[in-house]
Amino acid sequence: MTNNIYQFFFIYLYSIITLFLLAVIGDFVSISIFLSKNIFIYKNIFLYCFLYAICFFAIRIIITNQVSNIFIFIISLALSYFFLINKEINAYQLLIILSVFIAFNLLLQKYFTAKNFSNFLFEVSFLKFLKTNSLIFFSFIIIFPFYLMFVSSLKSQMVLLQNPTDLSIPFFYSISDFFSSYIAVITQYNFLNFALNSTIVSFVTVFVSLFFSIPGAYAVARLRFAGRSKISSSILIIYMVPAIVLVIPLYVIFSQLGFRNSLFSLMIVYPATTIPVALYMLQGYFKGIPYELEESALIDGCSRIGVILRITLPLSVPAILSVSLYVFMIAWNEFLFAFMFLDNQEYFTIPRGLYTQLDDQEVPRQYLMAGSVMITVPVLLLFFIFERYLVGGLTAGSVKG
């Protein structure tokens, strides 16, 4: 009997968690697809799951160890119908509930119809629920902000104010309405200029950073010299130096030298802050290349520089690619230095421009979201294309965030 109570609460608890999670997501989906304003009544979930658990056990006790899906289906349908006539849920949500319960039932049957509800089975089923739910949960919390950013950028001001919970993509808009925020951001707020600045700064940063870090990394990884271990360990320390400690003196120095308010100032600072990271990632990779390859080339009379150019570099293309991508992302996303150094609109990078031009109560929110989408999309695209390299590179040498 205690075993049954134990099971009962287990089923009750997990059906609540699952249903709650799915109800929220189902609700969001229903807002976004069906434009439904009829929102799921959450307080019923507890009642619902309680009834479900009772039914499950009632049937199980009547027909020993056999729970028929048909029964569950009928009972769920009856319950749902009860809510339906009370106008508390709509047909679409009813469908979600039924499908969840049936899937749930199939899962439960596998474990709970066994004669002994052992610890082991409990754990296995527990972990299985946890895993599926967590995967849904994680995907949801990650996708949702990005989806909202994207959807809001397509809406018109009126729709956003009238119904902020509307998540649907407005397919019925004409093309020019659909992209109206983007067009406004580009034409009114000089966004293409920001994008151009960002692109220039990022590419220069990647180039300069690689130009300095490749020889440095090679020297640290391969060559024997006094102080090598010290340099190797101080790289790590250097990239723990907070940017805020650098920004005030650099502001002062650059103001005195007169190149604070320029892209040039960023082109100095960004490479300097990324070189230690790049160097660290690259030297890790260089160490992994078999030294015999280089040694044999050296014996054959190739110079060190020749070895680097002909053997090491071609072999480390994946690492160089991942470092470039990572450095590009840092430069593209960087806000603090751009925020402090740049005053003139013509030099703004995208983050700087977004902050000053669009983060204002006067500016409609969909413009801000459109700007956010435009700064995010290039990074995510690059990331998706080169994901494999980046993941390898990031974990090869631990990396700043």
Place this chain on the structure above:
Amino acid sequence: MFNLNKEAKLAYTMLIPTISIVFLIILFPIFGNFWLSFKEVKLGDLRAPQPIIKEKLKTKDIEPGDDILIEYRFKNSSQKKPIFNIEITDKISEFISPVEIAEGCSVNNNLLSCYFEEWKPKYNEKIIFKFKANDNFEIDNFNPKESKPRGVADADNILTNLKFSLKNFQKILQKNETIENIKVTFLYSFFATIGALFLGISAALLLEKNFLGKGFFRGLFLFPFVSPVIAVAFTWVYILDPFKGFLNNYLLNNEFISEPIFFLGLKKVDFLGFDFPFTLFIVILFESWRYFPLAFLFILARLQAIPKDLYEASDIDGATRIQQFFYITLPQLLGVISLLFILRFIWNFNKFEDIFLLTGGNAGTRTLTVQVYDEAFALSNMGTASSVAVLIFILLAIFVFIHQKIAPKDIEE
């Protein structure tokens, strides 16, 4: 067989550009920060005081032979500091010659040059120079403003002089705010680290086994980390907006709440009898959300390196999954977790943008880094800003020292 000396020389030549740029842009500014922290520098002091000279023609309808009066206005740009050794040069028209000019000035080859020893602060004087129009004077060719007068002067530069004081440190340590900010910084760094690690471990455990779509999920889980902070922060601010935001409206529609919650503007909420820092909590949630992917990647890499026979052996011994997690997986991950903890803690400690963009440091979320910004640009005091930065740096040096002691060497490789 290789010449060691030659190799070392090559290594140094390869490293020198890298080291010098790092020195110039990272180590030198750190030194500069310490330097500034002992000086009372205001934002306005960054522009050195200089002489300002303007000229104005006072005479009209000039005929050859007439006197011409030109008024020069000399001004010290600084309200507080004198300037010394002022040298002024101005090209004057070839059609006029000097009659009466101020003391210290002379004209040579149509070049007016003046020298003054010192101008006091707020010095501002108009001096009339008397010239005479030459016989070949033509009014059309005469324009006294064709060349701008130039002035050079020495001034005591507060940035480079050797006067130091401890007043900045006194000021910031006397502020109650500073102690509060240190507390907030620690709370924030610690809990955001814990949150990121917790989510990271959970996410890594989810993707430990191979299944269809694993690559997709791994890519997806990295989204918050690779996206620009400004875009995700603005999106969160928008979602949490009390009136226009999604979350408040959603909760209102569902009758969970009766009035909007100010997610990013509630310093304290009474929670079971004690003051719960609500907005700080939201910011910590954001941090955990944004930085769990890094922890996730590292832990996933480590998870997949755990030898499988450990699990097989424990299976035979009858260990359950939860026992396996606590007795095998967790001990194996301990090294990478402790390393990630200290790294993440340091990086959170250094974070500025995230909080600045979410709350601007309001509602009980002002960390030390935000205080640096506020001191420097809201209060225009570079000196106190640097001294707060020095405070950060010292605290950080302690953490880095701990990190060097704790960090297992094999994981760093």
